[in-house]
Amino acid sequence: MTFARRLGVVPSALVLLAAMAAAFAPALFSAADPLRGDLTERLLPPGAAHLFGTDELGRDVFARVVHGSAPSLQAAVIAVGIAVLAGSTIGLVAGTARGWLDDLVMRGVEVLLAVPSFLLILVIVAVLGPGTREVAVAVGVSAAAVFSRIMRAEVIRVRGSGYVEAAAVCGTGRPTVLLTHVLPNAAGPLTALATLELGNAILTVAAVSFLGFGAPPPAPEWGSLIAAGRPFLASAWWLTTVPGLVIVAVVLAVNHLGHVLRTRSERR
Protein backbone atom coordinates (compact mmCIF):
# COMPACT_ATOMS: atom_id res chain seq x y z
CA MET A 1 0.00 0.00 0.00
CA THR A 2 1.35 3.40 -0.90
CA PHE A 3 1.84 6.11 1.65
CA ALA A 4 -0.72 8.36 -0.05
CA ARG A 5 -3.32 5.65 0.18
CA ARG A 6 -2.68 5.11 3.87
CA LEU A 7 -2.96 8.86 4.40
CA GLY A 8 -6.35 8.82 2.66
CA VAL A 9 -7.69 6.50 5.32
CA VAL A 10 -7.82 9.32 7.88
CA PRO A 11 -10.24 11.67 6.04
CA SER A 12 -12.34 8.69 4.95
CA ALA A 13 -12.63 7.50 8.54
CA LEU A 14 -13.50 11.05 9.64
CA VAL A 15 -16.27 11.37 7.04
CA LEU A 16 -17.65 8.01 8.09
CA LEU A 17 -17.45 8.92 11.76
CA ALA A 18 -19.32 12.18 11.11
CA ALA A 19 -22.00 10.34 9.12
CA MET A 20 -22.43 7.81 11.91
CA ALA A 21 -22.58 10.51 14.55
CA ALA A 22 -25.23 12.30 12.47
CA ALA A 23 -27.25 9.09 12.31
CA PHE A 24 -27.10 8.42 16.05
CA ALA A 25 -27.18 11.95 17.45
CA PRO A 26 -28.51 14.38 14.83
CA ALA A 27 -28.94 17.09 17.48
CA LEU A 28 -25.13 17.31 17.73
CA PHE A 29 -24.98 18.76 14.24
CA SER A 30 -28.12 20.75 13.79
CA ALA A 31 -30.56 22.21 16.30
CA ALA A 32 -33.08 23.10 13.56
CA ASP A 33 -36.26 21.06 13.14
CA PRO A 34 -36.04 18.99 9.92
CA LEU A 35 -39.83 18.83 9.52
CA ARG A 36 -40.99 22.34 10.42
CA GLY A 37 -39.87 25.44 8.55
CA ASP A 38 -40.32 29.18 8.65
CA LEU A 39 -42.25 30.31 5.57
CA THR A 40 -40.62 33.73 5.70
CA GLU A 41 -37.28 31.97 5.06
CA ARG A 42 -38.29 30.10 1.90
CA LEU A 43 -35.65 29.03 -0.65
CA LEU A 44 -32.71 30.85 0.92
CA PRO A 45 -29.36 30.01 -0.66
CA PRO A 46 -26.65 28.46 1.55
CA GLY A 47 -25.33 31.00 4.06
CA ALA A 48 -24.21 31.45 7.62
CA ALA A 49 -27.68 30.96 9.15
CA HIS A 50 -28.54 27.98 6.95
CA LEU A 51 -25.42 26.08 5.93
CA PHE A 52 -27.15 24.22 3.07
CA GLY A 53 -29.90 26.81 2.49
CA THR A 54 -33.63 26.30 2.97
CA ASP A 55 -36.31 24.56 0.90
CA GLU A 56 -39.67 25.74 -0.44
CA LEU A 57 -41.28 25.43 3.02
CA GLY A 58 -38.44 27.26 4.75
CA ARG A 59 -37.03 24.07 6.26
CA ASP A 60 -33.29 23.97 6.93
CA VAL A 61 -31.73 21.64 4.32
CA PHE A 62 -28.72 20.90 6.52
CA ALA A 63 -31.03 19.71 9.31
CA ARG A 64 -32.89 17.56 6.81
CA VAL A 65 -29.67 16.01 5.48
CA VAL A 66 -28.45 15.34 9.04
CA HIS A 67 -31.75 13.78 10.11
CA GLY A 68 -31.94 11.91 6.82
CA SER A 69 -28.68 10.12 7.48
CA ALA A 70 -30.23 7.81 10.08
CA PRO A 71 -32.83 6.12 7.81
CA SER A 72 -30.56 6.20 4.75
CA LEU A 73 -27.53 4.67 6.46
CA GLN A 74 -29.62 2.28 8.56
CA ALA A 75 -31.27 0.89 5.43
CA ALA A 76 -27.88 0.41 3.78
CA VAL A 77 -26.38 -1.28 6.85
CA ILE A 78 -29.39 -3.59 7.28
CA ALA A 79 -29.23 -4.44 3.58
CA VAL A 80 -25.57 -5.41 3.79
CA GLY A 81 -26.26 -7.35 7.00
CA ILE A 82 -28.98 -9.36 5.27
CA ALA A 83 -26.77 -9.90 2.24
CA VAL A 84 -23.83 -11.12 4.33
CA LEU A 85 -25.89 -13.38 6.59
CA ALA A 86 -28.13 -14.91 3.92
CA GLY A 87 -25.39 -15.04 1.30
CA SER A 88 -22.75 -16.64 3.49
CA THR A 89 -25.21 -19.17 4.89
CA ILE A 90 -26.20 -20.20 1.38
CA GLY A 91 -22.56 -20.34 0.29
CA LEU A 92 -21.56 -22.29 3.37
CA VAL A 93 -24.30 -24.86 2.84
CA ALA A 94 -23.60 -25.20 -0.88
CA GLY A 95 -19.84 -25.42 -0.42
CA THR A 96 -20.04 -27.95 2.39
CA ALA A 97 -22.76 -30.16 0.95
CA ARG A 98 -21.55 -30.30 -2.68
CA GLY A 99 -23.44 -32.70 -4.91
CA TRP A 100 -27.02 -32.07 -6.00
CA LEU A 101 -27.78 -29.56 -3.25
CA ASP A 102 -24.80 -27.45 -4.30
CA ASP A 103 -25.92 -27.65 -7.95
CA LEU A 104 -29.47 -26.67 -7.12
CA VAL A 105 -28.53 -23.76 -4.87
CA MET A 106 -25.91 -22.37 -7.22
CA ARG A 107 -28.31 -22.57 -10.20
CA GLY A 108 -30.76 -20.51 -8.15
CA VAL A 109 -28.03 -17.98 -7.41
CA GLU A 110 -27.23 -17.85 -11.11
CA VAL A 111 -30.82 -16.92 -11.88
CA LEU A 112 -30.76 -14.17 -9.27
CA LEU A 113 -27.60 -12.80 -10.87
CA ALA A 114 -29.16 -12.91 -14.35
CA VAL A 115 -31.98 -10.55 -13.36
CA PRO A 116 -30.76 -6.93 -13.50
CA SER A 117 -30.25 -6.07 -9.83
CA PHE A 118 -32.23 -2.83 -9.75
CA LEU A 119 -35.18 -4.55 -11.44
CA LEU A 120 -35.01 -7.34 -8.85
CA ILE A 121 -35.00 -4.78 -6.04
CA LEU A 122 -38.01 -2.97 -7.47
CA VAL A 123 -39.94 -6.24 -7.91
CA ILE A 124 -39.34 -7.04 -4.22
CA VAL A 125 -40.41 -3.51 -3.28
CA ALA A 126 -43.58 -3.99 -5.34
CA VAL A 127 -44.38 -7.11 -3.30
CA LEU A 128 -43.43 -5.73 0.12
CA GLY A 129 -44.74 -2.21 -0.41
CA PRO A 130 -42.80 1.04 -0.01
CA GLY A 131 -40.88 1.98 3.17
CA THR A 132 -37.34 2.23 4.47
CA ARG A 133 -37.27 -1.27 5.95
CA GLU A 134 -38.79 -2.83 2.85
CA VAL A 135 -36.18 -1.16 0.66
CA ALA A 136 -33.43 -2.45 2.96
CA VAL A 137 -34.71 -6.03 2.63
CA ALA A 138 -34.97 -5.73 -1.15
CA VAL A 139 -31.43 -4.36 -1.53
CA GLY A 140 -30.13 -7.03 0.85
CA VAL A 141 -31.73 -9.93 -1.01
CA SER A 142 -30.45 -8.72 -4.36
CA ALA A 143 -26.89 -8.46 -3.00
CA ALA A 144 -26.94 -11.85 -1.25
CA ALA A 145 -26.13 -13.78 -4.43
CA VAL A 146 -22.65 -12.28 -4.72
CA PHE A 147 -21.82 -13.09 -1.11
CA SER A 148 -22.97 -16.69 -1.49
CA ARG A 149 -20.58 -17.12 -4.41
CA ILE A 150 -17.60 -15.73 -2.50
CA MET A 151 -18.41 -17.82 0.57
CA ARG A 152 -18.78 -21.00 -1.47
CA ALA A 153 -15.48 -20.38 -3.24
CA GLU A 154 -13.76 -19.79 0.11
CA VAL A 155 -15.22 -22.97 1.60
CA ILE A 156 -14.06 -25.03 -1.35
CA ARG A 157 -10.63 -23.40 -1.34
CA VAL A 158 -10.07 -23.93 2.38
CA ARG A 159 -11.41 -27.50 2.27
CA GLY A 160 -8.70 -28.43 -0.16
CA SER A 161 -5.89 -27.09 2.00
CA GLY A 162 -3.51 -29.24 4.02
CA TYR A 163 -4.47 -28.02 7.46
CA VAL A 164 -8.11 -28.96 6.98
CA GLU A 165 -7.08 -32.44 5.93
CA ALA A 166 -4.80 -32.55 8.96
CA ALA A 167 -7.67 -31.47 11.20
CA ALA A 168 -9.87 -34.19 9.71
CA VAL A 169 -7.14 -36.79 10.28
CA CYS A 170 -6.93 -35.66 13.90
CA GLY A 171 -10.61 -36.49 14.19
CA THR A 172 -12.01 -32.96 14.25
CA GLY A 173 -15.70 -32.93 13.41
CA ARG A 174 -17.07 -31.15 10.37
CA PRO A 175 -18.84 -28.34 12.28
CA THR A 176 -15.66 -27.58 14.23
CA VAL A 177 -13.64 -27.47 11.03
CA LEU A 178 -16.16 -25.05 9.58
CA LEU A 179 -16.09 -22.80 12.61
CA THR A 180 -12.36 -22.80 13.34
CA HIS A 181 -10.85 -23.02 9.87
CA VAL A 182 -13.29 -22.07 7.14
CA LEU A 183 -15.04 -19.07 8.70
CA PRO A 184 -11.92 -17.21 9.93
CA ASN A 185 -10.35 -17.65 6.49
CA ALA A 186 -13.41 -16.38 4.72
CA ALA A 187 -13.77 -13.41 7.06
CA GLY A 188 -11.15 -11.25 5.28
CA PRO A 189 -12.60 -11.30 1.76
CA LEU A 190 -16.14 -11.14 3.14
CA THR A 191 -15.46 -7.99 5.21
CA ALA A 192 -13.79 -6.31 2.25
CA LEU A 193 -16.71 -7.18 -0.01
CA ALA A 194 -19.21 -6.10 2.66
CA THR A 195 -17.56 -2.68 2.95
CA LEU A 196 -17.55 -2.20 -0.83
CA GLU A 197 -21.16 -3.39 -0.94
CA LEU A 198 -22.08 -0.85 1.75
CA GLY A 199 -21.13 2.00 -0.59
CA ASN A 200 -23.24 0.38 -3.29
CA ALA A 201 -26.12 -0.12 -0.89
CA ILE A 202 -26.09 3.56 0.12
CA LEU A 203 -26.33 4.51 -3.57
CA THR A 204 -29.05 1.96 -4.33
CA VAL A 205 -31.14 2.86 -1.28
CA ALA A 206 -30.88 6.51 -2.28
CA ALA A 207 -31.93 5.69 -5.86
CA VAL A 208 -34.97 3.68 -4.74
CA SER A 209 -35.91 6.46 -2.33
CA PHE A 210 -35.42 9.00 -5.13
CA LEU A 211 -38.01 7.09 -7.19
CA GLY A 212 -40.42 7.51 -4.28
CA PHE A 213 -40.44 3.98 -2.87
CA GLY A 214 -38.76 4.84 0.43
CA ALA A 215 -40.24 6.48 3.51
CA PRO A 216 -43.35 8.64 2.78
CA PRO A 217 -42.83 12.40 2.26
CA PRO A 218 -42.30 14.60 5.26
CA ALA A 219 -39.62 12.22 6.61
CA PRO A 220 -36.19 13.21 5.28
CA GLU A 221 -34.28 10.52 3.39
CA TRP A 222 -31.30 11.30 1.22
CA GLY A 223 -32.88 10.07 -1.99
CA SER A 224 -36.31 11.60 -1.49
CA LEU A 225 -34.67 14.84 -0.30
CA ILE A 226 -33.03 15.20 -3.71
CA ALA A 227 -36.24 14.19 -5.48
CA ALA A 228 -38.12 16.93 -3.61
CA GLY A 229 -35.70 19.52 -4.99
CA ARG A 230 -36.37 18.57 -8.61
CA PRO A 231 -39.03 21.23 -9.32
CA PHE A 232 -36.53 23.91 -8.23
CA LEU A 233 -33.64 22.82 -10.45
CA ALA A 234 -33.62 26.11 -12.32
CA SER A 235 -34.03 28.43 -9.33
CA ALA A 236 -32.68 26.71 -6.19
CA TRP A 237 -29.67 24.59 -7.17
CA TRP A 238 -28.72 23.83 -3.55
CA LEU A 239 -31.80 21.68 -2.92
CA THR A 240 -30.48 18.92 -5.19
CA THR A 241 -26.75 19.59 -5.48
CA VAL A 242 -25.76 19.84 -1.82
CA PRO A 243 -27.43 16.67 -0.45
CA GLY A 244 -25.98 14.80 -3.43
CA LEU A 245 -22.49 15.97 -2.53
CA VAL A 246 -23.00 14.56 0.96
CA ILE A 247 -23.92 11.17 -0.51
CA VAL A 248 -20.85 11.28 -2.78
CA ALA A 249 -18.57 12.09 0.17
CA VAL A 250 -19.92 9.25 2.31
CA VAL A 251 -19.84 6.68 -0.51
CA LEU A 252 -16.30 7.72 -1.50
CA ALA A 253 -15.18 7.30 2.11
CA VAL A 254 -16.80 3.86 2.44
CA ASN A 255 -15.44 2.67 -0.91
CA HIS A 256 -11.98 3.91 -0.08
CA LEU A 257 -11.91 1.98 3.18
CA GLY A 258 -13.30 -1.04 1.31
CA HIS A 259 -10.45 -0.91 -1.20
CA VAL A 260 -7.88 -0.67 1.56
CA LEU A 261 -9.45 -3.70 3.25
CA ARG A 262 -9.52 -5.62 -0.02
CA THR A 263 -5.88 -4.92 -0.82
CA ARG A 264 -4.99 -6.06 2.66
CA SER A 265 -6.98 -9.30 2.42
CA GLU A 266 -5.55 -10.05 -1.02
CA ARG A 267 -1.98 -9.57 0.14
CA ARG A 268 -2.35 -12.17 2.83
Place this chain on the structure above:
Amino acid sequence: MTRFVARRLTQAVAVVLTAYTLTFAAFNVLPADPVRIMMGPENGGDEARVAALRAEYGLDRPAVERYLDGLLDTLRGDFGTSFQTGRNVGATIAEAAPRTLALAGGALLVALPLGFLIAWSAAHTRHMWLRRLLGALPGLSLSVPTFWLGLVLLQAFSFGLPLFPARAEDGLAGLVLPAVTLAVPSSAFVAQVLLERLTVEMRQPYVDTARAKGASRARAVTAHALRNAAMPALTMIALLAGWLVSGSVVVETVFARNGLGRLIESAVTTRDLPMLQGLVVVATAVVTLLTLAVDMAHPLVDPRLRERAA
Protein backbone atom coordinates in the same frame (compact mmCIF):
# COMPACT_ATOMS: atom_id res chain seq x y z
CA MET B 1 -19.55 -27.44 -30.77
CA THR B 2 -23.21 -27.89 -31.78
CA ARG B 3 -23.77 -30.03 -28.73
CA PHE B 4 -22.17 -27.35 -26.55
CA VAL B 5 -24.43 -24.70 -28.07
CA ALA B 6 -27.51 -26.85 -27.60
CA ARG B 7 -26.67 -27.51 -23.95
CA ARG B 8 -26.02 -23.85 -23.24
CA LEU B 9 -29.25 -22.83 -24.98
CA THR B 10 -31.23 -25.27 -22.86
CA GLN B 11 -29.56 -23.84 -19.77
CA ALA B 12 -30.43 -20.31 -20.88
CA VAL B 13 -34.09 -21.25 -21.36
CA ALA B 14 -34.04 -22.89 -17.91
CA VAL B 15 -32.67 -19.69 -16.34
CA VAL B 16 -35.39 -17.57 -17.92
CA LEU B 17 -38.14 -19.99 -16.89
CA THR B 18 -36.78 -20.07 -13.35
CA ALA B 19 -36.88 -16.26 -13.29
CA TYR B 20 -40.52 -16.51 -14.37
CA THR B 21 -41.21 -19.09 -11.66
CA LEU B 22 -39.51 -17.02 -8.96
CA THR B 23 -41.52 -13.89 -9.79
CA PHE B 24 -44.70 -15.93 -9.95
CA ALA B 25 -43.89 -17.36 -6.53
CA ALA B 26 -43.11 -13.90 -5.16
CA PHE B 27 -46.50 -12.64 -6.32
CA ASN B 28 -48.64 -15.69 -5.53
CA VAL B 29 -47.24 -17.93 -2.82
CA LEU B 30 -48.38 -17.26 0.76
CA PRO B 31 -48.38 -14.73 2.27
CA ALA B 32 -48.25 -12.90 -1.05
CA ASP B 33 -51.51 -12.51 -2.92
CA PRO B 34 -51.66 -10.70 -6.26
CA VAL B 35 -54.86 -8.80 -5.52
CA ARG B 36 -53.66 -7.60 -2.14
CA ILE B 37 -50.28 -6.60 -3.56
CA MET B 38 -52.16 -4.70 -6.25
CA MET B 39 -54.40 -2.89 -3.79
CA GLY B 40 -51.49 -2.00 -1.56
CA PRO B 41 -51.18 -2.24 2.21
CA GLU B 42 -53.18 0.96 2.74
CA ASN B 43 -56.52 -0.26 1.28
CA GLY B 44 -56.55 -4.02 1.57
CA GLY B 45 -59.52 -4.31 3.88
CA ASP B 46 -62.34 -4.09 1.34
CA GLU B 47 -63.30 -7.77 0.90
CA ALA B 48 -65.95 -7.15 -1.77
CA ARG B 49 -63.46 -5.28 -3.96
CA VAL B 50 -60.86 -7.99 -3.43
CA ALA B 51 -63.31 -10.62 -4.67
CA ALA B 52 -64.42 -8.48 -7.61
CA LEU B 53 -60.85 -7.82 -8.73
CA ARG B 54 -59.98 -11.46 -8.31
CA ALA B 55 -62.81 -12.48 -10.62
CA GLU B 56 -62.02 -9.70 -13.10
CA TYR B 57 -58.40 -10.77 -13.64
CA GLY B 58 -59.11 -14.50 -13.43
CA LEU B 59 -57.18 -14.70 -10.19
CA ASP B 60 -59.85 -16.84 -8.56
CA ARG B 61 -58.50 -19.87 -10.40
CA PRO B 62 -56.02 -22.10 -8.51
CA ALA B 63 -52.43 -20.80 -8.50
CA VAL B 64 -51.06 -24.02 -10.04
CA GLU B 65 -53.39 -23.69 -13.01
CA ARG B 66 -52.51 -20.02 -13.50
CA TYR B 67 -48.80 -20.83 -13.21
CA LEU B 68 -48.89 -23.55 -15.85
CA ASP B 69 -51.03 -21.45 -18.20
CA GLY B 70 -48.72 -18.49 -17.73
CA LEU B 71 -45.65 -20.65 -18.29
CA LEU B 72 -47.00 -21.99 -21.59
CA ASP B 73 -48.02 -18.50 -22.69
CA THR B 74 -44.59 -17.14 -21.74
CA LEU B 75 -42.91 -19.88 -23.79
CA ARG B 76 -45.02 -18.76 -26.73
CA GLY B 77 -43.97 -15.16 -26.11
CA ASP B 78 -47.30 -14.01 -24.69
CA PHE B 79 -46.89 -12.22 -21.38
CA GLY B 80 -50.56 -11.54 -20.72
CA THR B 81 -52.43 -8.30 -20.16
CA SER B 82 -51.39 -5.34 -18.02
CA PHE B 83 -53.55 -4.80 -14.94
CA GLN B 84 -53.09 -1.08 -15.34
CA THR B 85 -53.64 -0.33 -19.01
CA GLY B 86 -55.43 -3.47 -20.16
CA ARG B 87 -53.00 -3.69 -23.06
CA ASN B 88 -50.81 -6.61 -24.08
CA VAL B 89 -47.63 -6.66 -21.98
CA GLY B 90 -45.39 -7.89 -24.80
CA ALA B 91 -46.61 -5.17 -27.18
CA THR B 92 -46.10 -2.46 -24.54
CA ILE B 93 -42.55 -3.67 -23.88
CA ALA B 94 -41.78 -3.86 -27.60
CA GLU B 95 -43.06 -0.32 -27.99
CA ALA B 96 -40.91 1.06 -25.16
CA ALA B 97 -37.76 -0.90 -26.00
CA PRO B 98 -36.45 1.20 -28.96
CA ARG B 99 -36.25 4.36 -26.83
CA THR B 100 -34.25 2.57 -24.16
CA LEU B 101 -32.09 0.90 -26.80
CA ALA B 102 -31.32 4.34 -28.24
CA LEU B 103 -30.42 5.58 -24.76
CA ALA B 104 -28.26 2.53 -24.00
CA GLY B 105 -26.66 2.70 -27.45
CA GLY B 106 -25.85 6.37 -26.97
CA ALA B 107 -24.41 5.62 -23.55
CA LEU B 108 -22.24 2.80 -24.91
CA LEU B 109 -21.07 5.01 -27.76
CA VAL B 110 -19.56 7.31 -25.15
CA ALA B 111 -18.72 4.76 -22.46
CA LEU B 112 -16.81 2.16 -24.46
CA PRO B 113 -14.26 4.52 -26.07
CA LEU B 114 -13.94 6.52 -22.86
CA GLY B 115 -13.44 3.50 -20.63
CA PHE B 116 -11.05 1.99 -23.16
CA LEU B 117 -9.08 5.24 -23.37
CA ILE B 118 -8.79 5.57 -19.60
CA ALA B 119 -7.59 1.98 -19.17
CA TRP B 120 -5.23 2.17 -22.15
CA SER B 121 -3.65 5.46 -21.05
CA ALA B 122 -3.26 4.28 -17.48
CA ALA B 123 -1.53 1.11 -18.67
CA HIS B 124 0.60 2.99 -21.19
CA THR B 125 1.80 5.97 -19.18
CA ARG B 126 5.04 5.83 -17.26
CA HIS B 127 4.14 8.78 -15.04
CA MET B 128 3.09 7.35 -11.73
CA TRP B 129 0.89 10.35 -10.86
CA LEU B 130 -1.05 10.14 -14.12
CA ARG B 131 -1.55 6.41 -13.73
CA ARG B 132 -2.82 6.89 -10.20
CA LEU B 133 -5.11 9.71 -11.28
CA LEU B 134 -6.59 7.67 -14.14
CA GLY B 135 -6.85 4.62 -11.91
CA ALA B 136 -8.82 6.62 -9.34
CA LEU B 137 -11.31 7.98 -11.90
CA PRO B 138 -13.54 4.88 -12.17
CA GLY B 139 -13.89 4.60 -8.40
CA LEU B 140 -14.84 8.25 -8.23
CA SER B 141 -17.49 7.94 -10.95
CA LEU B 142 -18.96 4.85 -9.33
CA SER B 143 -19.40 6.75 -6.04
CA VAL B 144 -21.72 9.29 -7.63
CA PRO B 145 -25.47 8.60 -7.53
CA THR B 146 -26.60 8.37 -11.17
CA PHE B 147 -29.86 10.23 -10.55
CA TRP B 148 -27.96 13.08 -8.91
CA LEU B 149 -25.46 13.26 -11.77
CA GLY B 150 -28.38 13.56 -14.18
CA LEU B 151 -29.90 16.39 -12.16
CA VAL B 152 -26.57 18.24 -11.95
CA LEU B 153 -26.03 17.91 -15.71
CA LEU B 154 -29.57 19.12 -16.29
CA GLN B 155 -28.92 22.07 -14.02
CA ALA B 156 -25.64 22.99 -15.69
CA PHE B 157 -26.33 22.36 -19.39
CA SER B 158 -30.04 22.86 -19.64
CA PHE B 159 -30.91 25.56 -17.13
CA GLY B 160 -27.48 27.20 -16.59
CA LEU B 161 -26.19 27.11 -20.16
CA PRO B 162 -29.20 26.40 -22.34
CA LEU B 163 -27.35 23.95 -24.60
CA PHE B 164 -29.70 20.98 -24.38
CA PRO B 165 -33.46 20.73 -23.91
CA ALA B 166 -34.52 19.67 -20.41
CA ARG B 167 -37.43 17.65 -21.64
CA ALA B 168 -36.99 16.64 -25.23
CA GLU B 169 -38.46 13.28 -26.05
CA ASP B 170 -37.11 12.96 -29.56
CA GLY B 171 -34.08 13.95 -31.50
CA LEU B 172 -30.39 13.78 -30.86
CA ALA B 173 -30.18 16.91 -28.71
CA GLY B 174 -32.52 15.41 -26.15
CA LEU B 175 -30.52 12.20 -26.06
CA VAL B 176 -27.16 13.79 -25.20
CA LEU B 177 -27.60 14.49 -21.48
CA PRO B 178 -29.35 11.19 -20.58
CA ALA B 179 -26.80 9.20 -22.58
CA VAL B 180 -23.87 10.99 -20.92
CA THR B 181 -25.42 10.43 -17.48
CA LEU B 182 -25.71 6.71 -18.15
CA ALA B 183 -22.28 6.64 -19.78
CA VAL B 184 -20.34 7.94 -16.77
CA PRO B 185 -20.81 4.88 -14.53
CA SER B 186 -20.70 2.53 -17.53
CA SER B 187 -17.36 3.87 -18.68
CA ALA B 188 -16.06 3.54 -15.12
CA PHE B 189 -17.16 -0.07 -15.13
CA VAL B 190 -15.40 -0.76 -18.45
CA ALA B 191 -12.24 1.10 -17.41
CA GLN B 192 -12.05 -0.68 -14.07
CA VAL B 193 -12.27 -4.21 -15.46
CA LEU B 194 -9.99 -3.51 -18.41
CA LEU B 195 -7.36 -1.71 -16.36
CA GLU B 196 -7.25 -4.45 -13.77
CA ARG B 197 -6.61 -7.04 -16.49
CA LEU B 198 -4.15 -4.83 -18.36
CA THR B 199 -2.12 -4.24 -15.20
CA VAL B 200 -1.79 -7.99 -14.71
CA GLU B 201 -0.92 -8.62 -18.35
CA MET B 202 1.67 -5.83 -18.51
CA ARG B 203 3.72 -7.66 -15.88
CA GLN B 204 3.85 -10.87 -17.95
CA PRO B 205 7.15 -11.94 -19.52
CA TYR B 206 5.75 -11.81 -23.06
CA VAL B 207 5.44 -8.04 -22.74
CA ASP B 208 9.14 -7.78 -21.84
CA THR B 209 9.94 -10.02 -24.81
CA ALA B 210 7.95 -7.80 -27.15
CA ARG B 211 9.67 -4.70 -25.76
CA ALA B 212 13.10 -6.33 -26.06
CA LYS B 213 12.40 -7.10 -29.70
CA GLY B 214 11.82 -3.41 -30.27
CA ALA B 215 8.08 -2.96 -29.92
CA SER B 216 7.11 0.44 -28.57
CA ARG B 217 5.30 0.62 -25.27
CA ALA B 218 2.13 1.62 -27.10
CA ARG B 219 2.43 -1.44 -29.33
CA ALA B 220 3.12 -3.69 -26.35
CA VAL B 221 -0.08 -2.47 -24.74
CA THR B 222 -2.24 -2.51 -27.86
CA ALA B 223 -1.08 -5.56 -29.74
CA HIS B 224 0.04 -7.81 -26.89
CA ALA B 225 -1.42 -7.01 -23.47
CA LEU B 226 -4.79 -5.80 -24.73
CA ARG B 227 -5.44 -8.99 -26.69
CA ASN B 228 -5.01 -11.05 -23.58
CA ALA B 229 -6.96 -8.64 -21.41
CA ALA B 230 -9.81 -8.45 -23.88
CA MET B 231 -11.36 -11.81 -23.07
CA PRO B 232 -12.05 -11.31 -19.38
CA ALA B 233 -13.24 -7.82 -20.27
CA LEU B 234 -15.65 -9.25 -22.85
CA THR B 235 -17.28 -11.32 -20.13
CA MET B 236 -18.59 -8.19 -18.50
CA ILE B 237 -20.69 -7.20 -21.53
CA ALA B 238 -23.69 -9.14 -20.21
CA LEU B 239 -23.22 -7.55 -16.80
CA LEU B 240 -23.04 -4.17 -18.48
CA ALA B 241 -26.34 -4.85 -20.27
CA GLY B 242 -28.03 -5.67 -16.99
CA TRP B 243 -26.53 -2.55 -15.54
CA LEU B 244 -27.85 -0.42 -18.40
CA VAL B 245 -31.37 -1.74 -17.82
CA SER B 246 -31.04 -0.87 -14.12
CA GLY B 247 -29.58 2.55 -14.87
CA SER B 248 -32.27 3.37 -17.41
CA VAL B 249 -34.92 3.31 -14.66
CA VAL B 250 -33.32 6.25 -12.89
CA VAL B 251 -32.09 8.12 -15.97
CA GLU B 252 -35.44 7.93 -17.76
CA THR B 253 -37.18 9.19 -14.64
CA VAL B 254 -34.81 12.13 -14.26
CA PHE B 255 -35.08 13.17 -17.91
CA ALA B 256 -38.77 12.26 -18.27
CA ARG B 257 -38.10 9.95 -21.22
CA ASN B 258 -40.48 7.12 -21.94
CA GLY B 259 -38.87 3.72 -22.22
CA LEU B 260 -38.32 0.43 -20.45
CA GLY B 261 -37.01 2.13 -17.32
CA ARG B 262 -40.09 4.29 -17.05
CA LEU B 263 -42.23 1.22 -17.69
CA ILE B 264 -40.52 -0.58 -14.79
CA GLU B 265 -40.95 2.41 -12.51
CA SER B 266 -44.66 2.84 -13.29
CA ALA B 267 -45.30 -0.92 -13.04
CA VAL B 268 -43.88 -0.85 -9.50
CA THR B 269 -45.85 2.28 -8.58
CA THR B 270 -49.15 0.84 -9.81
CA ARG B 271 -48.23 -2.73 -8.76
CA ASP B 272 -48.87 -3.97 -12.27
CA LEU B 273 -47.79 -7.59 -11.71
CA PRO B 274 -48.17 -9.02 -15.25
CA MET B 275 -46.14 -6.09 -16.56
CA LEU B 276 -43.40 -6.60 -13.95
CA GLN B 277 -43.29 -10.30 -14.67
CA GLY B 278 -42.98 -9.67 -18.40
CA LEU B 279 -40.21 -7.12 -17.81
CA VAL B 280 -38.29 -9.57 -15.58
CA VAL B 281 -38.55 -12.35 -18.18
CA VAL B 282 -37.47 -10.10 -21.06
CA ALA B 283 -34.57 -8.51 -19.14
CA THR B 284 -33.34 -11.88 -17.89
CA ALA B 285 -33.58 -13.36 -21.37
CA VAL B 286 -31.51 -10.50 -22.81
CA VAL B 287 -28.81 -10.81 -20.14
CA THR B 288 -28.70 -14.61 -20.43
CA LEU B 289 -28.52 -14.60 -24.24
CA LEU B 290 -25.75 -11.98 -24.14
CA THR B 291 -23.79 -14.14 -21.68
CA LEU B 292 -24.23 -17.04 -24.07
CA ALA B 293 -23.16 -14.96 -27.07
CA VAL B 294 -20.04 -13.78 -25.24
CA ASP B 295 -19.11 -17.36 -24.33
CA MET B 296 -19.54 -18.31 -27.99
CA ALA B 297 -17.31 -15.42 -29.04
CA HIS B 298 -14.42 -16.47 -26.80
CA PRO B 299 -12.85 -18.84 -29.35
CA LEU B 300 -12.88 -16.01 -31.90
CA VAL B 301 -10.73 -13.87 -29.61
CA ASP B 302 -8.56 -16.61 -28.15
CA PRO B 303 -6.93 -18.97 -30.68
CA ARG B 304 -6.02 -21.40 -27.90
CA LEU B 305 -9.71 -22.12 -27.34
CA ARG B 306 -10.19 -22.57 -31.10
CA GLU B 307 -7.57 -25.28 -31.16
CA ARG B 308 -9.10 -27.05 -28.22
CA ALA B 309 -12.54 -27.00 -29.82
CA ALA B 310 -11.28 -28.33 -33.14
